[in-house]
Amino acid sequence: MLSLRISVPADLTDDVLAVLEGADQVTGLAVMRGASVIPPGDVVTADVAREGANPVIEALRGLGVHREGAIRVEPVETWLSRPAFDAEAEAPGASADAVVWTEVGNRAYADSELNWTYTTFMVLATLIAGIAIVLDSPILVIGAMVLGPEFGPIAALGVALVRRKGQLFAIAARTLVLGFLAGMAATFVAGVAGRVFGWVTYEDIVGERPNTAFIYTPDRWSFIVAVIAAAAGVLSVTSARTGGLSGVFISVTTVPAAANVSLGAAFAAWHEVTGSLAQLGLNLTGMAVAGWATLALQRAVWSRVPARRVTMLRRRPVVGRPPE
Known part of the structure; x- marks a missing residue:
């Protein structure tokens, strides 16, 4: 209601x-x-x-x-x-399935605003991901993925495509790009500083990292996970059930990949840079496409619900116990 x-x-x-x-x-x-x-x-x-x-x-x-x-x-x-x-x-339909487009649109604009809060969260998340890479710590990787605010503008890209809002698409894309650039620049500077002070070595970046190797080794499963996670995230947003968003953030490697690009550049480890850029691009593309497809499917299905619902109501009584 x-x-x-x-x-x-x-x-x-x-x-x-x-x-x-x-x-x-x-x-x-x-x-x-x-x-x-x-x-x-x-x-x-x-x-x-x-x-x-x-x-x-x-x-x-x-x-x-x-x-x-x-x-x-x-x-x-x-x-x-x-x-x-x-x-x-x-x-027509069920309350939990209903997409209130005004609500979704307002949230998309709000989550896509490039402000100091968004930029700060992106910088902090990327720095934590950089530390996770140096320490080969999966716990810190998860922390960085949860902290990253990038899903908001990614979901907004799907809303913009479905609702044909060019301005929203431009705002979300700008926020996404500039946010990642800010986080990557800060991590690059931190990586250079760590190299100068001897806190981080070349071996820390290119050495064996069994717990975080997935960050720079994209494969078909990376894309599949990104698609599934984005679909779940969009459903959480449109149904106002945000409990599933934490799982979405943890599932997709975006911020850690961006951090690895910066550290690889700081130490001239270009194979790390190329692998992480591929991982980042694959995940962002998969999430944007899945978000658009999920919203488009919701709109298509919902447009057919009213007539079907009326037919069902004529055939049987409403199920459920009304308030006394």
Whole structure:
């Protein structure tokens, strides 16, 4: 269930109410006349079943509410309402499967913003990955992979391709490239400093590293894991079930590969550089393509759900225990 709070100019209020009253998925509709100061007008609140939210939000956007006022969409974790239960039962598909495109789009833009926080996390993650390579420590590799924030813009690339948003694609690609360059530059400088002070030797970089050799030796399994992990990550994002994201971060070797490129360059170990660049490119490509394919499949499947759902409802009663 989602809660809508709409600040709307008074001259649009009746049109907004007509849209909400005409949607079977909407319950708990209320209007507070004159309650909005900016913009001057009214405040309308309503509850809407998550799986029926997209057409309602698009209809409100069609009225221009978002240009002159505001539409706030918030998840409702706990609720008790027989009308709301009936609205969810009648809505197409299942709530857990519903993709609210406005929610996904907003998150994609937010996660793709190039700011000091994103850049700092990328630098710190890459530095930790560099230390993991020197120490041949798989635990530190995992830590660096979890710390890295790169999945946000990678997922945004898929959203941009599916929704045909060129601006979002450019923002996400810029953030991804500049973030990796910042992390790699910092690790390169740290590698040169370690070489000068004698803390890191050439043998530490090119010697036998059984626990971290996968960082610079890409193969078909690297691509397959990247595809599966990205698909799982996109599902976590679109369903608002972020618990699976940690597993996604741990599964794909992006930040450690970038760190190995920097250390290899610092010590002129070019075979390390080429192998790690191949690993990085393979993983990023696999994740971007898988993210796009997952979102495209979700959109295609969801577009066919409403008619099928209505047919099923006609044949059998709604399964589930309504609130007393």
